Amino acid sequence: xxxxxxxxxxxxAHSFLLQGEELSGPFKNMQLLANCYLxxxxxxxxxxxxxxxxxxxxxxxxxxxxxxxxxxxxxxAALSPNESSSEVPNGAAGHYLLxxxxxxxxxxxxxxxx
Numbered sequence: 001x002x003x004x005x006x007x008x009x010x011x012x013a014h015s016f017l018l019q020g021e022e023l024s025g026p027f028k029n030m031q032l033l034a035n036c037y038l039x040x041x042x043x044x045x046x047x048x049x050x051x052x053x054x055x056x057x058x059x060x061x062x063x064x065x066x067x068x069x070x071x072x073x074x075x076x077a078a079l080s081p082n083e084s085s086s087e088v089p090n091g092a093a094g095h096y097l098l099x100x101x102x103x104x105x106x107x108x109x110x111x112x113x114x
């Protein structure tokens with residue numbers, strides 16, 4: 001429990017360094033809580049908090065939680081550009097995660113086709 005409280009304090013301190021993105025109210029709180037869950041190796045909790053969000057940083061964290069839970073199709077859908085945003089969320093880190101997702105998806109296809 002103590003480690004989780006330390007993570008919450010770290011996330012609150014990190015909230016001032018959000019790369020210039022202005023998140024408001026509940027989205028900021030959801031992002032901070034999900035980030036704490038991910039740092040505490042509880043991806044399933046972050047998954048349920050972030051499911052259905054459309055903010056770019058929340059989409060990246062949702063994809064990260066999907067990746068940790070081996071839900072590659074959902075991670076790909078969260079990271080792929082769509083009608084609401086034409087870019088992969090979180091810049092280079094988002095592209096890297098999308099590349100990992102594609103790598104694991106092609107490994108799955110190759111394993112099942114062999």
